[in-house]
Amino acid sequence: MRSNRALLWASITQVSGLLLAGYWFKDALNTDAVAYLRLAEYYAGGQFGLAVSGYWGPLLSWLLALALKAGLPALAAARLVMGCSAVLFFVAGVILLQTAGLSGRWVRTGAWVLALVSIPWSVANITPDLLLAALLALATAFLMAARLDHKLLFTTAAGLLWGLAFLTKAVALPLGLLFIVGWQVWRWRHERLAGRRALAGALIFLAALSLPAAPWITILTRHYGSFTISTSARIAHTIAGPADLERYHSFARHFHRPEAGRVTAWEDPSRMEYQPWSPLEKAGYALHQARLSSWNFVLAQIMLMTVFLDWPVVLGALLLAWRKPAWRVFLPALPVIPALLFVAGLTLMYLPGYLILPEQRFFYPAAPFLFIAGVWLVETLRTRWPLPEAWSGAALAGSFVLPALALLLFFLPARRDAGTMARELAEALRPLEVSGPLAGSASQPGGRVGLYTAFFLGQPWLGDERSPTPESILASGARWFLVNNGTALAQTLSRTPDFEDITPSGLANRHPVRVFRIIRH
Incomplete structure (x- = not known):
């Protein structure tokens, strides 16, 4: 009863905050938003030749198109879809925390964290990152449910949701492949899951993932005339290349004419002129790739800190847990390793290409998984020091809410x-x-x-x-x-x-x- 009341108040607070923030930032735009909104207008108007883009996932534009067809102005449609994405993120995150086996106290704390951080995130950008975070959290919750009940239906649902996440952002596809392998190996090693069952679960997940993904890949392949899953990874790698040539997005560095009917070539930069490179071309390029990936790893840790301030403390505690068995007391009780596998996989996705600190949104999907790691940290520390329960919960919540509040007050205006x-x-x-x-x-x-x-x-x-x-x-x-x-x-x-x-x-x-x-x- 207490948990239900806390969840209700958290949801009321979230919706109220979303309405206020949406009104305050009703004019807020970002460069990617122009592309998503223009593609939505093409979908709403039946101009499918202009609507298809290999650089942008289609799901956000589809949702925006529905709002446009309902008669909403473009920015009002964007605020509505971003607000709904935040609500879905809250619901999916709470389900994940419950399925992960967190106690009622920690689920309540996590609910407040997810509700509060989603408010500034919903107005920070008009992009699909919050929707992606919601779908990935819900998909992982189904995987955890399958772990408990051994029902293939849950694994199938997880794969379908991960396929929808691919339609949101293409990065979900390689992340899904990496995560399901890590997840099943972890279950095989630590839960004594039979190897045949682990393999079958992974194949069912991937088959379900392909159901939403395959039609879109087919559309892109026909649109571009060659097999295409997405063009975003190739372009992100290209613009992070060595400085011997101008490699940045040419739409912002050169005068050009967009395709007839478009406002900007940024709606589909796939056909614009880029200068691709490969670390295999020459030694200098290989060295550049090594430096780039190393720097991006450091940058990713900083960006994770902008989501969860105590992330370095968690990393330090994990190092101690690796060296000292006494620090591993809560590792079996909480799915900390799978949560960290997700965070590591998400980080790995952004190592080879272009990554800059303002793109904190890339790590929104990590938030509920970081919270699980944070709960493990607090519970482990409380076995060694008599930390007050209320104080420890507030400190953990503050590690998420304070960066989000700083974003809202100092960076978004x-x-x-x-x-x-x-x-x-x-x-x-x-x-x-x-x-x-x-x-x-x-x-x-x-x-x-x-x-x-x-x-x-x-x-x-x-x-x-x-x-x-x-x-x-x-x-x-x-x-x-x-x-x-x-x-x-x-x-x-x-x-x-x-x-x-x-x-x-x-x-x-x-x-x-x-x-x-x-x-x-």
Whole structure:
């Protein structure tokens, strides 16, 4: 009864927080959001040739398309889908903690943690990472249920959910392959599961996973003309390559023309020009790969700390448990090893390619598994020191909630502000009948205001250069160019006869972005 009441209050708090945060960040955008929302518009409009993209998983765009078909504006649809993803993450996480065998006290604590951290995560980005976290948590809960009841139905359900996770983000596929092998080997080694049953369980899981995954892989293969599971891993590896060539996403470094009907080539960067590389090409590339993977491993640990502050303490305790049997007392009672296998597998997915600290969202799926590891840490410490029960629970919860609170208060407002700038600019430009391609990033701390403005106007965005000149802008084919106010480029354009500053008068004195019309003589 006490647990049910705590879960109810946690869910009420979560929904209330989601509504408040959703309203506060109603204009928040990110670069990936533009792609997901545009693809959703194509699905909603039946433009399936434009909707298919090997770089982005389709599930989030499908859900957004349903909201768009219901008549919601794009950003309202995004806020609704992200809020529902957060609720599903909460429910799936609680089910996982219960199935993992945590006591009622720890399930209640974990429920509050998941409810609170999901609020800022739901508005941090319009991306499928929170939905991915929910599906993976629920899939793992079914695997744990199969471990207890030995029902193949649970294993099948886990595979189907993992297949849906693949439709959310392609990284789920290799992660699923790695995790099911580790999971079954762990059960075979430590639970004396018969080898034949372990193999059968893994095959059933993989067969179920393929049911949602195979049709999408078939669609991508036909779309691109060659076998394609996803293009995201290849591109992520490419842009992390050696600095001997320009390897970053060309949509942000070069002027270009997106495919007809698209706002930005970022909707499907798979066909854009990249400079692929391989560590097998030459010794220098192999050394670069080794350094990259080593650095990404360190960076991943820091990013895990932004989810769970006590992660380094858990690693230290695990080292002690490996060396001292007394520290292993709770390892058999809690599925700590499978939880750590999941975290390790998730980390491994991001070692070979492009990884930066602001992409904390990549590690949202680790949160409930980190909580299980945190419970093991607290219970182990309490066997050696008389830590008060209430204090230890609050300390563990704080290790998750404090980083999420810092994200909400100090890092996310800039993203909201950039979206607001773009919306205000688009609304002011509509009476001027601004149509035709735009260019220029006009980057602010919260994102590319130029791209966001093009999204709000529904006009093509032709990208940007690192150091654009009046000549390169004229050659880009754009009709309008956006640039940050007060920059040397803005001053140069204002003195160039081929450019006319048309920044609406109501915004000219307070808006950080200038809009120039390109005059073609």
